[in-house]
Amino acid sequence: MEILDPRVRFDEDGTSATFDLDTPLTGLNVGLRLDRSWRSYFVVIDEWKQRLTADGAQVHVLYTGERVGDEGERTRSDLDEWSRLVDCAVVGLGN
Amino acid sequence: MLTTRTRDSCGSSECEIEPLTSERIDAADDLFGLYAQSMEQGFGDGLPVLPPTEARVRSLIAATPWLPDDVVCMLPPRNGAATVERVAVNAALAGCEPDAFPLVIAALEAITVPDFNLFALTTTTSSVFPMIVVNGPSRGRLGIDCGPGCMGGAAGRGSMTIGRAVALCLRNIGGQRVGETSRSVFGQPARATGLCFGELEEDSPWPSLAQRRGFPVDDEVVTVHGGKGTFPIADLNTDDPGELLALIAKTIAYPMGNKFLEPTAANGQIVVAINPVWAQRLASAFPDVTSAQEHMLEHGWQPIEAWPARNRAILEEKGRVDGQGRVHVNERPDQFELVVCGGHGGLHAVCLPSWGESDMQSVAAVRAGDVSVQVTPAR
Numbered sequence: 383m384e385i386l387d388p389r390v391r392f393d394e395d396g397t398s399a400t401f402d403l404d405t406p407l408t409g410l411n412v413g414l415r416l417d418r419s420w421r422s423y424f425v426v427i428d429e430w431k432q433r434l435t436a437d438g439a440q441v442h443v444l445y446t447g448e449r450v451g452d453e454g455e456r457t458r459s460d461l462d463e464w465s466r467l468v469d470c471a472v473v474g475l476g477n
Numbered sequence: 478m479l480t481t482r483t484r485d486s487c488g489s490s491e492c493e494i495e496p497l498t499s500e501r502i503d504a505a506d507d508l509f510g511l512y513a514q515s516m517e518q519g520f521g522d523g524l525p526v527l528p529p530t531e532a533r534v535r536s537l538i539a540a541t542p543w544l545p546d547d548v549v550c551m552l553p554p555r556n557g558a559a560t561v562e563r564v565a566v567n568a569a570l571a572g573c574e575p576d577a578f579p580l581v582i583a584a585l586e587a588i589t590v591p592d593f594n595l596f597a598l599t600t601t602t603s604s605v606f607p608m609i610v611v612n613g614p615s616r617g618r619l620g621i622d623c624g625p626g627c628m629g630g631a632a633g634r635g636s637m638t639i640g641r642a643v644a645l646c647l648r649n650i651g652g653q654r655v656g657e658t659s660r661s662v663f664g665q666p667a668r669a670t671g672l673c674f675g676e677l678e679e680d681s682p683w684p685s686l687a688q689r690r691g692f693p694v695d696d697e698v699v700t701v702h703g704g705k706g707t708f709p710i711a712d713l714n715t716d717d718p719g720e721l722l723a724l725i726a727k728t729i730a731y732p733m734g735n736k737f738l739e740p741t742a743a744n745g746q747i748v749v750a751i752n753p754v755w756a757q758r759l760a761s762a763f764p765d766v767t768s769a770q771e772h773m774l775e776h777g778w779q780p781i782e783a784w785p786a787r788n789r790a791i792l793e794e795k796g797r798v799d800g801q802g803r804v805h806v807n808e809r810p811d812q813f814e815l816v817v818c819g820g821h822g823g824l825h826a827v828c829l830p831s832w833g834e835s836d837m838q839s840v841a842a843v844r845a846g847d848v849s850v851q852v853t854p855a856r
Contacts, residue, residue: 383506385528386499388520388566388649390557419738421791450592450836451744 403470408438413464413471418445423475430472442467497531497545497562504528520570520649522669524641529569537565540575541582542845549582550589553596554659555652559585563650568642577619577635581642583699583842584609588643592836598703599653603735604665605832608704609640609673610748610816612687613697613842616675623675625820628707628750628827629666640671665706672704674818680753681817682760689766690839697842702748702814703835705735708828710749718762722769725749725826726776726813730806732783735833740795742808745831749773750816754823770810777813778803 403410412434416423431441444464446457465471502518505511511528515521527533538545538561545562552559561582568581588595588607598605611621620633627636644667647653655661661668678685687698710728715721729747736742751759763769781789781802789798797804807813814837819825 383504383528383530385502385504385511385530386497386534386562386566386569387502388499388529388563388570388645390555390563390650390652391500392555392557392652418740447740448744449597449834450594453741453743454592454834 401470406438407434410439410470411442411468412439413442413444413468413473414475415444415446415461415464415471415473416475418447420475426475495545497534499534499562499566515570522641522645522648524669526570527572529566533569534562534565536575537568537573537578538562540578540845542843542847543582549585552585552589552646552651553653554599557650557652559646559650564642564646567645567649568638571638571641571645572634573638573642574619574634576615577639579842579844580609580611580615580619580635580639580697580699581646583697583840584639584643584701585646587699587701587838587840590838593701593703593838594835598832598835599647599651600659601832602660602662603705603832604661604663604668605703605705605735605835606665606667606672607643607701608667608748608829609643609671610686610700610702611635611639611673611675611698612678612685612692612700614695615697616678621673621675623677623818625822627674627677627818628672629670636673636675637670640667640673641669642671644668644671667704667706672707674750676816677753677818680756682756682764683766683769683815683817686814686816687839690837692839692841698839699842700837700839702746702829702837703832704748704829705832706830708830710826710828711824713824718759719772721755722759722763722772723776726773727779729828729830730777730779732779734806734830736806736831737779737792737797737804739833742797742805742812745833745835746812746814746837747807747831748814748816748829748837750818750827750829752819752821752823752825753817754821755826756815756817766815767810769815770813773813774805774807774810777807778805780804 414427414430416427427443434441447453449457505514512525515526543561547561549559549561549564568578573581616623619635621635622631622633653659676685686700688694692698715724759769781798781804792798792804
C-alpha cells in the first residue's frame with residue numbers, strides 16, 4: 383500500500399555546524415557564551431580565555447541566565463548587546 | 478501561526494483538487510511489515526504504527542478549517558515546517574481519529590509559544606517532554622482519560638493518540654532524535670507514548686485549569702506543561718487538609734528537582750494531579766483554589782541544610798535562600814497548578830515536576846466550520 387511520508391527531509395545532517403575563521407586571532411573580538419547553570423564549563427571558559435588572549439584575541443565572556451519570563455527578557459537583551467561586540471563566538475556551552 | 482496561505486484556495490479542505498505534497502512510501506501491505514519498515518526507515522518511534530494513507534490523512538485535515546499547506550508552526554530542534562498535512566500524516570501514524578486531530582494542532586501551537594522554550598526542551602539532557610492536559614466538553618467523546626488510570630492504563634483513544642501524535646511530530650518534523658539533536662540521558666515513556674489526560678472537571682470543587690487560565694467553560698482547551706515525568710505521592714495517615722496539602726508541597730519541593738537548579742524560582746509551573754477524594758477534602762479548608770496555592774507556596778521549600786555545603790554556596794550565590802534559610806521551589810502561588818483527575822481510591826496524587834525554564838501554555842482547539850476563525854491570506 384502507499385502511505386505518506388511523515389518526515390521532513392533535512393538537507394544537512396543534524397550535527398552542529400563548525401566554522402573556520404581563516405584569519406589570525408590577533409585583534410579579533412571572540413565571544414564565549416555560557417549558561418551559568420553549567421558550572422563545569424567555567425573551567426573550560428577560563429582555559430579558553432587564557433589561550434585566546436595569549437593568541438591576541440579580545441575575549442568577551444557572557445554568562446546567560448533563564449530564557450523565559452522577566453529573566454528571559456534580560457538574557458535576550460544581554461545576548462543582543464554581546465552579539466554586537468564580537469566578531470565570532472563559541473556558544474552552546476550548556477543545557 | 479495558522480494564518481498563512483500559499484495560494485488561493487477553493488475553500489474547504491475537503492476539496493479534492495488540493496494536492497497533498499508529502500512524498501509517497503511504498504509500504505508493506507501488512508501491519509507487521511509496516512512496523513518493521515517504520516523502524517528500518519526511521520519514521521517510527523518503536524511502537525506499532527498505523528498506515529498514513531492519503532484517505533486517512535485527508536479525513537484528519539477535513540476535521541479542521543485549515544488547508545494542507547497551512548503552517549501550524551516551525552518545530553525545533555531542526556525547525557521543520559509543521560504543515561497541517563505533515564501533522565496529519567504523523568497523527569494518522571499514531572492512530573489519531575479525525576475528531577481528535579484539532580487538539581493535536583492546538584497542542585503544537587501551544588508548545589511553540591516562545592515562553593514554552595521548546596528548542597531547549599527538545600535538546601536538553603533532561604527527560605522533560607510536553608505533557609498535555611485537556612479541558613472542555615469533548616473529553617469523554619474523544620476518549621481523553623480523566624478518571625482512574627488517566628495517566629496510563631485507562632487506554633482511551635484520545636489519550637493514547639494525541640500525545641503520541643505530538644511526539645511523532647517532534648521526531649519526524651522537528652528532527653528530535655536521541656543521541657543526535659536530543660541529549661536526553663534517560664528520556665521518559667511520554668517521549669514515545671505522549672502523556673495526554675483530561676481534568677475531571679465534573680468532580681472538581683474548583684474552576685478548571687482552563688477557566689483559571691482565562692478560557693470559557695465550553696472551550697476545548699489544550700494546556701501544555703514541560704513535565705519531567707510522573708512523580709507519585711501517597712499518604713495513608715494525614716486527615717487534616719491543611720497538613721495534607723503542606724505535606725504535598727514539601728514533597729514536591731524535592732532537593733534534586735530542576736526548579737532548584739535555576740537562577741530564580743520565578744519560571745515554570747509544577748502540576749499536581751489531585752484525586753477527586755482529596756480534592757473534596759482540600760476544598761473543605763481551601764474553597765478557593767488560590768488559597769490552596771498560597772498554602773503550597775508557604776510550605777513548598779526545603780531548608781538550606783538539605784543540600785551539601787558546595788550546593789549551599791551555589792544556592793546562596795544565586796540568591797535562592799531567604800532570610801530564614803529556606804529555599805523555595807516556586808516564587809508565586811500560581812506556579813502550583815492543581816488538576817483534579819484520577820480515581821476515587823484516594824491515597825494518591827501525582828506531581829508532574831517542572832523542568833524550570835518553560836512556562837505552561839494553553840490554546841483552544843479550532844474545528845472545521847468554526848466561524849470565529851480568521852485567516853490571513855499570504856502576501
